Every structure is written in C-alpha cells, then in structure tokens.
Amino acid sequence: MMANRVMKPARAVGIVGYGAYVPRYRLPAKYISRLWEGSESGGPVKEKAVAGLDEDVVTMSIEAARNALARGQIHAEVLRAVWVGSESHPYAVKPSSTIVAEAIGAGPSIQAGDWQFACKAGTEALVAAIGLVGSGMADYAMAIGMDTAQGRPGDQLEYTAASGGAAYILGPAEHSLAVIQGSYSFVTDTPDFWRRAGQRYPEHGQRFTGEPAYFRHITEAARALMEEMGTTAADYRYAVFHQPNTKFPQRAGQLLGFQEEQLRPGLLSPVIGNTYAGAALIGLTAVLDVAQPGDRVLVVSFGSGAGSDAFDIAVTAALPEKRDLAPRTADYIARRTEIDYATYARFRGKLAE
Amino acid sequence: MEVPRHWRIRQQRYSLVGEVCPHCEAKIFPPRDVCPECGGEAKTRFDFSGRGEVFSFAVMHDAPAGYEKTTPYTVALVKLEEGPVVTAQLTDLGEQPVEIGMPVEMVTRKIREDEEERGVILYGYKFRPVLK
Amino acid sequence: MPEVVIAGTGLIPAGEHWELSLRSQATRALLAAKKDAGGLEPQALYIGNFLASTVSHQSNLGALLTDWSNHRGIEGFTVEAAEASGGGAFRMGYLAVASGLVDVAAVVGVEKVTDVVGPGLENAIAEGMDYDFEAAQGLTLAGQAALVMRRYMHTYRVPRQVFAGFPVLAHENAVGNPHAMFRRPISLKAYEEAAMVCDPLGLFDMAPYADGAAAVILTRPELARATAGRALVRVSGSAVVIDTLALHDRPDPLAFDAARISVQRACRQAGITPQDVDFFELTDSFSIYAALSLEAAGFAPLGKGWELLQDGTLRRDGKLPIQTMGGFKARGNPLGASGVYQIVEAARQLRGEAGACQVAGAKRALVQNLAGPASTAVTHVLERWEPKG
Numbered sequence A: 001m002m003a004n005r006v007m008k009p010a011r012a013v014g015i016v017g018y019g020a021y022v023p024r025y026r027l028p029a030k031y032i033s034r035l036w037e038g039s040e041s042g043g044p045v046k047e048k049a050v051a052g053l054d055e056d057v058v059t060m061s062i063e064a065a066r067n068a069l070a071r072g073q074i075h076a077e078v079l080r081a082v083w084v085g086s087e088s089h090p091y092a093v094k095p096s097s098t099i100v101a102e103a104i105g106a107g108p109s110i111q112a113g114d115w116q117f118a119c120k121a122g123t124e125a126l127v128a129a130i131g132l133v134g135s136g137m138a139d140y141a142m143a144i145g146m147d148t149a150q151g152r153p154g155d156q157l158e159y160t161a162a163s164g165g166a167a168y169i170l171g172p173a174e175h176s177l178a179v180i181q182g183s184y185s186f187v188t189d190t191p192d193f194w195r196r197a198g199q200r201y202p203e204h205g206q207r208f209t210g211e212p213a214y215f216r217h218i219t220e221a222a223r224a225l226m227e228e229m230g231t232t233a234a235d236y237r238y239a240v241f242h243q244p245n246t247k248f249p250q251r252a253g254q255l256l257g258f259q260e261e262q263l264r265p266g267l268l269s270p271v272i273g274n275t276y277a278g279a280a281l282i283g284l285t286a287v288l289d290v291a292q293p294g295d296r297v298l299v300v301s302f303g304s305g306a307g308s309d310a311f312d313i314a315v316t317a318a319l320p321e322k323r324d325l326a327p328r329t330a331d332y333i334a335r336r337t338e339i340d341y342a343t344y345a346r347f348r349g350k351l352a353e
Numbered sequence B: 001m002e003v004p005r006h007w008r009i010r011q012q013r014y015s016l017v018g019e020v021c022p023h024c025e026a027k028i029f030p031p032r033d034v035c036p037e038c039g040g041e042a043k044t045r046f047d048f049s050g051r052g053e054v055f056s057f058a059v060m061h062d063a064p065a066g067y068e069k070t071t072p073y074t075v076a077l078v079k080l081e082e083g084p085v086v087t088a089q090l091t092d093l094g095e096q097p098v099e100i101g102m103p104v105e106m107v108t109r110k111i112r113e114d115e116e117e118r119g120v121i122l123y124g125y126k127f128r129p130v131l132k
Numbered sequence C: 001m002p003e004v005v006i007a008g009t010g011l012i013p014a015g016e017h018w019e020l021s022l023r024s025q026a027t028r029a030l031l032a033a034k035k036d037a038g039g040l041e042p043q044a045l046y047i048g049n050f051l052a053s054t055v056s057h058q059s060n061l062g063a064l065l066t067d068w069s070n071h072r073g074i075e076g077f078t079v080e081a082a083e084a085s086g087g088g089a090f091r092m093g094y095l096a097v098a099s100g101l102v103d104v105a106a107v108v109g110v111e112k113v114t115d116v117v118g119p120g121l122e123n124a125i126a127e128g129m130d131y132d133f134e135a136a137q138g139l140t141l142a143g144q145a146a147l148v149m150r151r152y153m154h155t156y157r158v159p160r161q162v163f164a165g166f167p168v169l170a171h172e173n174a175v176g177n178p179h180a181m182f183r184r185p186i187s188l189k190a191y192e193e194a195a196m197v198c199d200p201l202g203l204f205d206m207a208p209y210a211d212g213a214a215a216v217i218l219t220r221p222e223l224a225r226a227t228a229g230r231a232l233v234r235v236s237g238s239a240v241v242i243d244t245l246a247l248h249d250r251p252d253p254l255a256f257d258a259a260r261i262s263v264q265r266a267c268r269q270a271g272i273t274p275q276d277v278d279f280f281e282l283t284d285s286f287s288i289y290a291a292l293s294l295e296a297a298g299f300a301p302l303g304k305g306w307e308l309l310q311d312g313t314l315r316r317d318g319k320l321p322i323q324t325m326g327g328f329k330a331r332g333n334p335l336g337a338s339g340v341y342q343i344v345e346a347a348r349q350l351r352g353e354a355g356a357c358q359v360a361g362a363k364r365a366l367v368q369n370l371a372g373p374a375s376t377a378v379t380h381v382l383e384r385w386e387p388k389g
C-alpha cells in the first residue's frame, strides 16, 4: 500500500465561505408511487426538491455562490477559480462556470471549468480548489457541486433524483471558518451508473450500485483517511456521506462506526432527495449551519464510475459569526411548495419527448 | 440568433450592474450614456443590491414566442431600494399572492431559450419574495 | 405659413385580410383617398407603418408603395413610431405642405398583421417597447398596459370594472360604421366574464390587432377647392411629444406627460383650449389608456377619467364624444395605420359624412395617436374648413 495516502496542502487551507441552494418545489414520493405502483407506499425518501421552470445548474450555482461570498465577506474579484461540478450542466459544450463567474463578478483572471464525475463532480472540484490554494497558486478558489438530476419516468431513480447543491470558497486557513485537515480519494473503474453522450436519462446497474460501488468506495476512502489521520468515528462530531437515499448513508455510517446523531444534521436526502453532485456538499452546509468551533466533521462523497473523496474538516472560531450572513440550508428546506406529478413533469421537461 | 446583443449587456442582466452619476449621485439602471437626472456623462459602475418592492405587476397568459414554457408568469415593475424601477419577472411565487409593496430580492434565472433546445440560454435578473 | 387641408380620405375596413397583401391594402386606401380628392396628384408619399420589416420581411415601403400605386418619380418613405406611426406620417405630410416645399402630400397608414400566425406577432409588436429591458423580460404591449392598469387601480382604489364602459361605448358606436371590425354591442356581463389576457387586463380591455390601411391627401386650400367636390378639413394644430420609451423610467407611469404636453401644444397652435373641441378621437388601444388620455388632456382630474363614462359625457350625443366610429377597440387596431384611421374618421365627422356615426354639428376635433403608454404622443386639431369671404 502506498505511503502518505492522505493529501495535505503545502500551506493550510480552509473553507472561507459556503452557501447552499435548494429550489422551492417538492415532489412527495407518494405521488410517484401512486402513478407507477398504484399505491402511496412512497419510496426511499419522503420527498425531493424540484427546480422551477426557470432554474438550472447555472442559476442554482449562482445563488449558492452568492451565499458563499456573503459568508466569506470577500469580493468575487479575489477568486482565482470558479469550478462547477455537475452531471446536469445546461450545455454539453460551453462552461457553466463562466456564466456563474460573470454573474457573481469573478474574473476574468480566473480558472473556470466544469467538472464531471457523476455525484462526486463537486468534491472533485473541491479537492482541486484545495490544491490550487494549498500550492500558493491562488489565495481563493470556488468549488460548486450542483445538480438538477433526472430519472427516466417510472425508473426507481425518479423517487430521489433531485435539485440542489452548495458552493464553497477555499482560502488560507487563517481566514477560514473551517480548516481542511486532510483529504483522501479512492477511485476505480466501476460502471454502476452512466449516461451516454446524447442520452437524456442515465442507466444504472440496479443492485450493483450498492456493495461494489457505493459502499466499497465510501468505506475505503473513509477508513484510509481516518487511519492516516489517526482518528476513529468517535473523534468526529458530525459525518456526512453521499446520500442517494436515506438508507445508504445510514448503513455506511454504521459500517464505519458512526452513531445516528453524528449523521442526522447532515442527512438531508429524506426531505430534499438526492442532489447528486450537490448531495455531500449540501449535507456539509447543513452541518456548518449548526456546528461549533472545535467540532470535527468527516465528509465522504461518492460518484458513480466510481470514486469517493473523503475530507477531515475542523470548525474554527470564525464560524458562528459567519453563518447568518446568508440563508441557512434549513431556510431553503423550509421554503416548500408541494407539486403533483403533472407539474413535476412540466417543470422537468418530461412532456417534451 | 442574437448572441452579441445579449452578451454585451450580460453584467447588467446577470446581476443588475448599473451606474452612479459622478455629477449628481443618481443611481442609474440600466446604464446610459447620459445621466437622466442631470444630463452629465454617466459611466461609473454601481452594483445594485437587488432589493426592492413590487410597484405594479401583471400576470401574462398570452406569452410571446420563447416565453411560452413558463406561462402564466408574472411581470412586475420593481422599485429598487436605490431608486430606479426595473421591469422583471417575479419567480418562485409558489402559491404566494403578489401585492403592490411586497418586498422582493433579485435572483438570476433563465429568461428565455432560443430555437428550442439548440440556441443559447438567456440568463438574467428576476425577483422573488424575500427568502428571509 | 400656408394653411393645410385634408382634400381626400380613403380606407379599407380594418380586419383580417387574408387575401390582401400589404401593398394591395395600402394601394387601395391611397387610390380611394386620391379619388376622393378629385384626382389630385401627390408629390410625396409618407407611409405610417410599424411592423412590415419584421412581420412581412419588407422594408423600403416608400419605394414599394410609391411604385405599386403607380407614383414612381415622387418622393416616398416610411415614418415609424410604433403604434403612433400613422399619426407620425400624418404629421410629416402636414409639415411638408405647411413648409411650402410640397404642394400635395399623400399619407397612408398601413399594417399587415396576418402575414404571420402564432405568437411571433406579439414578439414583433413588443419591439415597440425597450427590447433589452422590457420585451426581453417577457413583457408584451398588453402586459405593459396591464402594469399601468394595476397601478391605476391601486393608486385610485378602483376595481377593473370601471374601465368596462370604454369597450362597451366603442362597440355601441361602431354599430353603424361599415369599416369597423366589430359592429355588435357588448354587455357589461361579457366584459366581466371575458378571459384574462394579462391579469388585470381582460380580452375586452384590449383592441384587437388588425390588418388595415387608411390614407389622406393633404394640400393647400386653393389647390383643393378646384378638385374636391366636398367640404375640406383644416389642420389647425399639430404636435408630437416624446416621453421615456420604457415605462419603468417614468417618475409616474400614470402621468402620460407626452399626451398632456402634445394636447397643450396642438391646442395652443390652433388657438383653442381642449374644451373647445366637439369630439376627441383618443387612443383606446387599451381601455386604461383611454382613461389616462382623458386625464392627460385635462378633461378629467387624475384618477377620474373613467367617471366621464357615467354621466353620458363621452357618448356620441354627449359633451365630449370619443371613439365616435368605434375607436381602436371596435374598429380594430391596425397599429401603424391606426393614426391615419383616426384622422380619416375625424375628417368624415367634420365633413358631416359619418353616416349613422355622425356627431351632430361637429366642427372641431382633437385627435391623439399614442405609441404604447404615450411614449410617443401625436396630437392634431382638425377643423371644418370655412373659406374666408
């Protein structure tokens, strides 16, 4: 096994600002099961967040990014990178990140690019941002994970594929509200879920997405990071795992020795669904909304294809005064308008085919 | 396709970038070559806060081409905190009734999509009820 | 300055002329006006048109219509001021003759809305607003009027029903007008039950967009007397005033300043006050604009324009008849041609040739053609010409 698996930047890096975004509309799972299964038994989540007709990854990223800037109390001009990770970029060719950067007032002296790695596209961008700041190439970089995920009508994914995500500004640890203590990524070629070019909806490996994909990558990444950091589950006040549904992150937590209350604040999938590239990152915003200085947080994403990024994060004394500079994750979740399946089909363009 | 004309004013559209008159301090949106208040040359950038209130509104049932997807939608005159009034759609209304005087805040949303799914997506300011 | 008179008028009915092209519509109206003027040969043709370049993909109407109507060799060009294009073209004809440089000017307003089907027409008409900052937000001309209407209802605390009288009156007045698009009365109930176009603006608050063409021949009285076998109408006041293009740039969107100032200027030139006119052809493209026009001209205090509907003032036998041949609402709104329809209708009233629509003893008219919420306001005072001596 490789030595020094954990990645630590040359200079200490932290989260300077963060911002969540969840759209207003909610589709209860019972409406999906009523339509496709003839019962109101519901599904793997209670309900999911659905983007409005005028929303996409770009617009949602802009709002999350503005929230991150508000908490960071920095001007967008100091950003040297704006990176958006998503599996639902509105353009196949043309970066989402340039639009986001322009809208928040960043650039033109920036890196801008769109990341694609299924549900870990956002944390992949986060690792890159840590590297950019940690190397001294930049003082501030923004990483966003955001999705307006889609499932084929009638597919099991339809219960969970949701819209939302979060934006992070990485910067010098001394100006941060939480310090990145280390990260580790675990990646293999495991085709558990994919969408071919030109296809509208993804395909997936049914039960193959479980053990060999989600659980293996999450636990390998988490265990390696904890081993290197010399920690156990008990050292973390909170843990966030990629949340494609309610059960998977709960089971991953159990496998790694975490208690339910460590997971609870960051477990949003029951009420907003699976926000794909946004899922682990918005779990972390919910945790930061309630965490106290000194708290340690373990975050592990998972992206099909497949891989996991694990982060060990320690909250600083600066967090409490920052968190109310923008809406909290819970504010967005509380802003809720229920829609039925017909409205959902219209909102998500499912009537167009 | 009319890419250049929208590109040219993207900052105004995305985030209400306007001007403040260096002669009379008037806040100006959209930016003009000449200050409407004093007639002086106006060119100093000013970023509007995006906060304002509904001055009037209309619910559009008959939409022009390119806007049909979101009908019925609400267009409002929004009086910005800094003074100017802008024409913009209201969004994220849910079942919330709109009233004149209602506080709103700017968000950046899709305004129009040209040529079905082939053309560029036009993003720009809309306003929604204040989140919190 | 030479006096300017209307020597002849011509029009085709407003409506959906599927079988008629833009050029045929204009030519028919123009030739009818020329015939009415006893065959006076124009030296210039001023065309009022709003949409041809977008809807009919036709620019250079000056050349097209001068050529098509067999007037090659004279001057001709388009005046474009959105829905005030017709009024603007008439103003141009007036200036030309009044300057002494042109002896006989023809003015034709023409619009061809049925060259396009579907929502594209709304987009074309929306180009009369600020495209970057109004139309791009999904606003239409009707939506803009609805914004004004809502603000009016809010400011003066009135329900939308106060505007019902305008379309009801328009339809009633159009019954005897052979060139009107709608010649059947409508009820208050129909107004209330009509579908919303842009809430609070309903179907009957909005004049229907239509095809149409109307024309007049302008000249000096001494030239007209020899040929026209009928009464002449004198242009005694003419004014065009511009306000902000975008509604949102007005300090008070209910003020209609351009409408007010253009009335003042036209009346000053005519040596009258607005109260001296026998009827008022105003722009009722949207019912709210009729109310605001009455207020701007000084016929009613702010917020009270609609009250004139209640005591019969605005009826054909009242003190200040409006929409005497159906207005935009019932005659139809051929946009860039409407301003010339208004002039033709007023001239026929003043000549005593309005038939069943005749306003008894009409000697002087105020005619006002607005673009949008009075972004452009064109106002004329017309009088029955009485030869001196």
Ligand SMILES: [Zn+2]
Pocket: B021, B022, B023, B024, B025, B026, B035, B036, B037, B038, B039, B040
């Ligand atoms: Zn100034």
